[in-house]
Amino acid sequence: MADKCDLCLLGLIILSSLLTGISGVDDHVFISSGEYVRLPCNNALSDCKSKTAWNYNSFRRSAAVELITGGIKNKDTERHERLSLESDCSLNIKNVTEEDYGLYICQQWIYVNGKDQRQGPDARVYLHVLHVSVSPSSSSSSSSSSSSSSSQTGISPGRSVTLSCQLYLYTGFSCDDLVSYEGVELLWVNQAGVDLKTDSRYQILSSSDQYHCIIITLTTTLLNEDNNREWRCQLTHRNQLKTSVRYTVKYSGEKTVLEEPHNVSNTKVYQYH
Template sequence: MVGVHHTLIQLLILKLLSTGVFGESSSTYTYNILGDDVNMPCKNLVYPVHCSSVEWIFDKTGLLNAIQEVSEGKVRVDSNRAERLTVKPDCSLTVHNVISEDVGRYTCRDGNIDSLTILSLLTISSSTPESDLKPDYPLTLRCTLYTLLGPGMCRYEELDKISLGWVDQTGADLHEVFRYHFTVHSTCDITLKVTLQREDINRRWTCQLTDKGEVKTSIDFHSTLSDVDKWVVIGVVVFVAVFVVITTLVIFTKRTRIQMPVNTGHMMLANNSDGEQADITYSVVNIPAGSSVMNRDPKTEYATIRTKS
C-alpha cells in the first residue's frame, strides 16, 4: 500500500505541474533511443530572447528531487552531466548521447513561465547475446519504454495514448504471422518470442512506438546467426584451398609433358682458327619419337663453346 500511495502522490504532483498550478505551463513529450541527441525547446519566451534569465530544472519524482542544470542561461559546472548539456541561442537545451539516467521532466523557467518536456527512452533487450544466436534456438526480444515513472509505466497523461508494436524489415506487422508469439506487459512494454530459422540471418526486428496512429520512434535488433556464418566461412576456405591445389597440379603436369631428356654434357679439346686449343662443351639431345621437333634437320647439333682467354 505504501508503494501505491507513493505513486499516486507522484502522479498528483506531476499533474499539478503540467496543468500550470505553479505557473503557466505547456508540455512536450519526446521519445528517444539510446545515444540520441535530444533538443528540448523553451517555449512561451518573450522576444527578444534573453537566456540570461532562463534556468533549466530536471526532476523524476517531483519538486523535492529537482536539480538545477542551467542557471542564468549557462550550464552549471557542478552538474553531473555538464559535458553532455548545451544551451542554444534560443535557450533550448540539448542532451547529448542520451542514457537511461536522462529520463524525466525538464522544465525551462523564465520568471513565472514554465515550459515542460517529458523525455522517455525506448529500449530493446535480448534473452540471448547476438553472438550466440543459432538456427532452431529460441529468441526473446523485449521492447520497453522508460518513462519518468519507471520502465514500462505509461499511465500518465499523453503516455497513456501510446502503443508499441513489432514489424519486420519491410515494415509488415509481425502480429499477423503465426510463428511469432507476443506478451503485452503494458502498453509500453511488449515481448516477442520466435524460434530462429536459417533465413533469419542478418534479419532486422523493429519495435515501433506509435502515438495516436503516428510512428514517433523505433529501435532495431539485428540477428546474426553464428553457426551459419561459421559454415559459410569454412566453405569459402575449403573452396579456395581446393582451387589452389587443382591449379598447381595442372601447371605441374603441363611442364612435365614438354620437358625433353638431355644427356650429361661432355668436354673435349679442339683447335680454333689461330691454332690454339680451346674447350668445347657439347651435349647429345634425345628427341622423343613423334615430336614435332623431328621435322627439323636431325643432323643439327647443339653445343656451347667456351674459349680460353
C-alpha cells in the same frame, strides 16, 4: 447512475488537466536511446545565456536536479558532458540513455530591484525514451557510447532470443489512461511494417512496471533464414509513428546490432492540448 456519470466526467477533467499542464501546453518528446535530442524552451527571453535555468525531475530522484543555472551548466551533474544550451534557450542532450527520461523545466529569470525574479510561466518538457534490450545476454557483448546500438556475439540458428522494448515514460497519470485516452502503443513489426502478432512463430507479450509505462517483448527461435532479418519496435501516438528501434540478426560470427532507422524523425515534438 448519475453519480457514476459525475465520477466519469470528473476523471476526464482531471486527465485533461494533467495532459494540458499548468502553463496551458506541455511539450512531449519521444526519442530512442543513443540519439541526440533538443528540448524546446517556449518561454525564452532574448538573453538565454544569462537568464535561463533548466531543472530535471524523475521518479527515481527525491529532489529536482539543477542542470543549467544562469545559462551555465552545473559541473556536478552526471550528464554534464552531454548537455548544451542553444541560443534560443533549448536544451540539447546527446547520446540519450534510458536514465534521461523525465520532466525538464525551463525557467527564465530577470534581475529586478537588486534580486532575481522568475519571469513568466515555466516551460515543461516531458522526455520519454524508447529502449530495446536483448536476452539472453552474452559475456562477450558490448555497447557503443556514441549511438543507440548494442552488440551481442554467439547468436546462431536454433537459439531462442527475447527482445524487450521498453518505453520509459514520465507522466502524472496511469499507463492505462495513456493507452486508452491518448492512443500510445508499442508494436513489433517486420521490415515491411507488418505487425508480428499476426505471425504464430513470435510470442508477443505486453506489460508494465514502476519505471516502464509500457513493455512489449518479442520471443522467437532463430531460423537459418533469419540471418540479416530486421525487426522493429515502433512507438505510435494516435496511429502516427513517433520513433522506432530496429534489431538486425547477424550470423557467422558477426555481431547482432541494435540500431536506429534513418528514416524516422526521432526528435519529433508534439503537444497535448
